[in-house]
Amino acid sequence: MEVLPEGKGQGAPFRLRTSPVPGAGEAGAEVVLAAGALRDGDGRAAGAAGAVVEAWARVVGPRTVLLASPRSFCAGVECAIHTAEGLLTTVEDGAVFVRKQIVHDTHVVKDLERRGAVFVAELDEVLGGAAVVFSAHGVAPAVRAEAAARHLAVVDATWPLVTKVHSEARRFAARGDTVILVGHRGHEEIEGTLGEAPGQTVLVENVADVAALEVADVSRVSYLTQTTLAVDETAEIIAALRARFPALRGPGSEDICYATTNRQQAVVEVVKRSDVLLVVGSADSSNSVRMVEVARRSGCAAHLVEDASGIRPYWVENAATVGLSAGASAPPALVEDVLTALGGLGPVAVAEHATATETVSFVPPTAARTS
CATH class of the missing domain: 3.40.1010.20 (4-hydroxy-3-methylbut-2-enyl diphosphate reductase, catalytic domain)
Structure with missing residues (x-):
């Protein structure tokens, strides 16, 4: 255990740094405490050591x-990981490339990297003719077209529910609807879904976006959602959409996973x-x-x-x-x-x-x- 001053002077706080807790990796724990947090019987500050005791008395216990x-x-994540693991076993020549993170977890990605997977941001980093895995979050049609043009051996690990949302986006756009996509800008799943009908799809992230939304025909409006949203917040956004667009149509079943x-x-x-x-x-x-x-x-x-x-x-x-x-x-x-x-x-x-x-x-x- 170390007690490290955070500044100069008698009233400066200090940082308590402990040794690594079992199972917590290489890093120990740190707590910043005010100087004089514990005082003696006469009301005088007992100093750093006293404050350390007081701090751990509050933390340690049953x-x-x-x-x-x-x-x-979940089943979709397990399937995506098994897809990458299976390829690493079956591909004899050349690397297995994965576009984006196979799933959003750094430990999973690092483990697959140790086994030989090469993660790339875009397909131009993939060697011609090599095997490439599309992540669980799905990709836009333009990405699939690029892979085909470069003769890449694509293995698709897209979650089935994401595939369903993509299919719905195409269907809603084909019947002439403006497709309102509820989700978070920049998320890989959203980028892929937007790519299915970019000229007819608009993104909303919150109720405020709904209030500012304008569509070509209020009688031809549909909505879809990202699969990993908060259920309660999404319900509020959909309610706001229905209030603005009474003819709003939605998917046949819930998009949220x-x-x-x-x-x-x-x-x-x-x-x-x-x-x-x-x-x-x-x-x-x-x-x-x-x-x-x-x-x-x-x-x-x-x-x-x-x-x-x-x-x-x-x-x-x-x-x-x-x-x-x-x-x-x-x-x-x-x-x-x-x-x-x-x-x-x-x-x-x-x-x-x-x-x-x-x-x-x-x-x-x-x-x-x-x-």
């Missing part, structure tokens, strides 16, 4: 960890019994970020962590129950690491709260099957 279920990998919905519903239930929620997932994982937002809108403190090394001990100060979940792209092993790290702060009793059972499975493309 607690319950309430696991949300479902959590971690069942796994996204299940994980958000589990979070809503878990935070009712938790003092704080930790969600394991990468910052660019839309469904993981939405889980944190859903928890906060429920009134619970919530934090997104890439892995156990991202935990800050002060988050669990005086927390008798810590809720724990993980985004659909986060490996289950990372949840176990977080449990181990929390165990380093005191005895942990683990309980599980299940709100749904997932039985869906997908089969990887033929080219990526190992048996």
Whole structure:
């Protein structure tokens, strides 16, 4: 344990740095404390050492960890990962390229890189004639055309539900509708869907966008959504769209992924019994970020962590129950690491709260099957 001054002078705060917590990777924990946080019997500051004791007294202790279920990998993510793994096994000559991140999790990407996968931003980085995997988030038709022109061996790992949204975009545009796409600008899934009918599709991100929206014909309007949105916020946006465009038509079934919905519903239930929620997932994982937002809108403190090394001990100060979940792209092993790290702060009793059972499975493309 180290105590490092954060500035000069008697009143300067200081940083407490601990040794790595078991299971938390290479990094230890850090807490910034005010100078004189603990005082002696005469009211005089006991100094850094006293403040350290006071800080850890608030953090260390027994607690319950309430696991949300479902959590971690969904069937679509597992299929996409198995697709890349299968190709790495079956392709004998040349590298296996993956356009964008196969799924939005840095640990998954790094693991596949160690096995030989080469991740690229665009197809011009792929060697001519090589095998290339399209990520789970889907691609625009222009990307498919470029791959065909360059004679690349494409293996498509697009989530089936994303494929459904693309199909609906083409169908709605073909009947002459303006297609209103609800989602987050810049997300790979949105870029791919926009590419299906770019001249007829408009993006809205929030209710304010709906108020400013203008369409060519208010009687010919349809909507689609990104598959990893927050269910409650999306419902508000669709309600606003219906209020503005009474003739609005939508998809035959929900676009938001069942796994996204299940994980958000589990979070809503878990935070009712938790003092704080930790969600394991990468910052660019839309469904993981939405889980944190859903928890906060429920009134619970919530934090997104890439892995156990991202935990800050002060988050669990005086927390008798810590809720724990993980985004659909986060490996289950990372949840176990977080449990181990929390165990380093005191005895942990683990309980599980299940709100749904997932039985869906997908089969990887033929080219990526190992048996």
